[in-house]
Amino acid sequence: MVMLLSLSTSVNVFACTGVVVGKDATEDGSIIIGRTEDIGAAYNKNFVVVPAATYKKGEMFEDLNGFKIEQPTKAYKYTMLPDVAEHEDGIYAAAGINEQGVAMTATVSAYLNEAIQKVDPLVESGLREAAIPSVVLPRIKTAKEGVQVLGEIVEKHGSAEGNIILFADQNEAWYMEILSGHQWAAVKVPDDMYAVIPNAFMLGYIDLNDQENVMASKDIINMPAKNGLLKNHEGKFHLALTYGETMTEGNRLRAWGGQHFFSPSQNIALDTPVFDLFMKADDKISVDEVMDLQRYRYEGTANDVNLPENKGKRAIGTENQAECHIIQMKEEYPKEVGGLMWMAMGNAEHSVYLPTFGGITDTHEAYKVPGVNYNPLSAYWTFRGLSTLAELDRVNYGQGVRSYWKQYELELIKAQEEVDKKVVELAKKDTKAAAMYMTETGIATAEDAIGKANEIHSQLYTFIAKHGGRAIKNPFVPVVE
Template identity: 40%
Template sequence: MKKSLRVLSAVLAGTMLLSTSALACTGVYVGKDVSTDGSYMIARSEDQSNGAYNKMFVVQPRVENVPGRYIEDTATGFKIPLPATTYKYNYVPDYTRGDDGMYPGSCTNEYGVSISATVSTSTCEAWEAEDPFVEPGLREAILAATVAAVSKTAREGVEVLLGYVDDYGSEEGNTVMITDQKEAWIVEIYSGHHYCAMKMPDDQVAVFGNHNMIGLVDPKATPEDGYYYSDGLFETIDKLGLAVKEGEKYHLAKSVCNNTREDYNAMRNWAGMTILAPSKAGDYKSGEFYPLFYTPDEKVSVLTVMDVYRNRLEGTPLDVTLPGQENNRVIGTERSSQIHVLQTFPEWPAECAAIDWICLGNAQHSVFVPHFSGINDTAPAYKVDGEVYDPSGAFWMFKRVCTLAEQNRSLYSKGVMDFWDLQEHIMYDEMMDASKTMQAKYAESRAAGDAYVTELGIQMAEREMGLTDNLYANLLTTMMFNTGRAAGRTLKTFVADVPLRQIAEYKGYSVSWDSGSITVAKGATSYTFTPNDDPAFFYPKGYACTDANGNDVELSTYAYVRDGVTYVPMDFVNKL
């Protein structure tokens, strides 16, 4: 929750849709036993009140034996003291602003602890009146970093976070997820001093919007049972007459929210279920308390989690393209500034236990770029600050493509999504292959491992940024073509161009050069691209394509070279 919106939220206290629309984020969890590669996954979209909101991606180095430091929330002056030694972590902060904090969004530290924070929440008026938020107190603006800097395990991270709430109080309602290589936790902060933390099941998944979700809890449960909760939590529920119980167990979400649900949030619970467990979703029911955790219909890949963040209720009665459904709250909103999927692998070296998939802009028309968590640095474009469009900044590079594609989804969306989908599949395979080298490097030394993953992360990110330059240029050209198209003439549907060598090698083809021609071959199948010498050809640097028998291969557009990369139209991929 952004500080500047707290006043608005108070003014609009009775209008949930208005007060949360600028605060809304969506969380996703996948347990290691139901993921395709045995990893834990926690994820979150950071949704803003507008689409122009620069986020960066940087590394905070380890600090040894420097006492007297603290983390400060610059908007409020609230400070949390730090120990003399703090741990290295990477994080996704806001651009520098004078009126608010850094909002680290997500963190993964050198001990394999990942924190996704936060999904903003609120409770009923009676609850917040009984235990008001504390100002100044702990906010999302610094929360993730304060945990990552000092925690060696997820459980320790939970205890640290809850200790902050006990000692200082919370300024807002939040949901936080914390993982390490052994377990995953969810923390719900309900008010100034009340909370519940729950160990998440290894064999289930969750997708949730901006409301509290923890269900039945036994007031006798202990940390050994997988629960922490604030002193007096259940007594306060009873005092206010809010208790919703089954036997001796309290349904916390129903209790602190006075047994109400808003469509604005519940639609996202249901949308996630239609993707991960369609057999359980049924028809959407307004006011339904959808479960926090459930078993997916099949094991879930990180690529599927990415697609959850692109969902716009397509193919359902709530599809926002249908008349009367335009205002439904989708997961794949245009207002996301960043989305992260933090994927932790139990068997990897702790100092590089995770892959942080970072998507800048909104997921539908942007791309998740992976980094091993052991990195010491990020590509320079991730550090470009400021609130005005800057083509050298990573956020702006990716967001500009989103902005164009969303001007007319029927013409431009599929071409962009197909391009990034292919890149994500390629990068996932590349990371799985690189993980073998990564583990070997860390077996040599920590320094060798850190150096390897840092260089790999920068190279991969800069490659994708180069590709987005070309994607943007071609998409903008298509839009210009359509803008000047005479009335009644057919408009052009955007088809992206892909780098020939990358896609050919991904598909198992060899790539060779001979006197300016390029041949890709696998077995008896081959395609040769030759510079087109016909002076009448409208693009003289284009390439013609023939198959192994010398027959012309029709391409929807020409192949060409730009900045040393040979590009071919996306529909050529189907031939390989």
């Protein structure tokens, strides 16, 4: 058990790439938050609905590390993407949308430097990534309240890890960093900007007097200042330089890659001394472009990780993604609808993003299959199994799979416009009917995609077997009705 927990922890140390896009920076006016959960290439995840609940005074939420907090009297319903129990390291809900129309993704792991660790060390029994969504989502009605609630917990109970969390509702998104055992800071995401976040703190200067757009623990500046640890950049204090580790090459690649992807005209250099957190994109950002970001392997650049000479470089689109999610919060959605989560099980490169609303009451049975070993009944293993074959040869096997799913996604995105209209109309008249429709639509979409994935897997397996090591004249192309 000790070894399993140790291995799990070490995997999380290098996990995840986050993304957030303000509503004026997106093509359709939605707010987007998302993340790749890069925890492992064979790591079964589920997708479930946690029903609303009522608790008696004194009932507690408990995590494996000893963290405890009293449950709220009334806990809101929410969706989540938990680990299967067999991973034996806690819930790891990953992301979700609650019945109040608030979404969050937690977390992008980040690491404080040794000097900060000495003056405000992480708390072994403090709040972990494994528990954050399960503790916070049942309690909050707005994105800003999410920051406030999480911040208060960190100050009172301490944090076991450095973490970056994204919150969003219909009106705004918030970016939050847990920077040490008890210090944290958050800023409202500018409506006209985006951020791509590797496993590194990226907040720079914040105006603590701007209470509309900034929140932070009361000693966020005083603590490092009185210990002689406050670091400046361009004449102002800089939180990431003060609290964080020196940015690693893998984090640098992803920060550069995300900014190159959306803002190529700005010619961001890989060796940029300090990356800005928020950037302006060259063009409006669409949800399918965010999907492509989460698959991005720096194709067409000198850092293209598909090239032999770049083997080992850290891509955004890594094979270690257990799931990837993108949440759209749209102004026209009533809170009962929540938001729209696009989720790809397994790694995004050769998987497919499927839409489900936050207002659902259930998910497809394939999303609930337990166990850590391959199981054809599992949605995770269905998509991950196909990806495994595709990645044996990205040109001859993978390109056909990737192209098929891309067209499938574009059709889903187009069809979503009519689905949205029906859901919004239903929600205004009959919330139960709307919930039923959202649930049935999500399950039907998953059923269709799982069936197609199984058919493509069968065709590709046969294609590989037939060639038996011989030269391939024509790459694999799925033929699925």
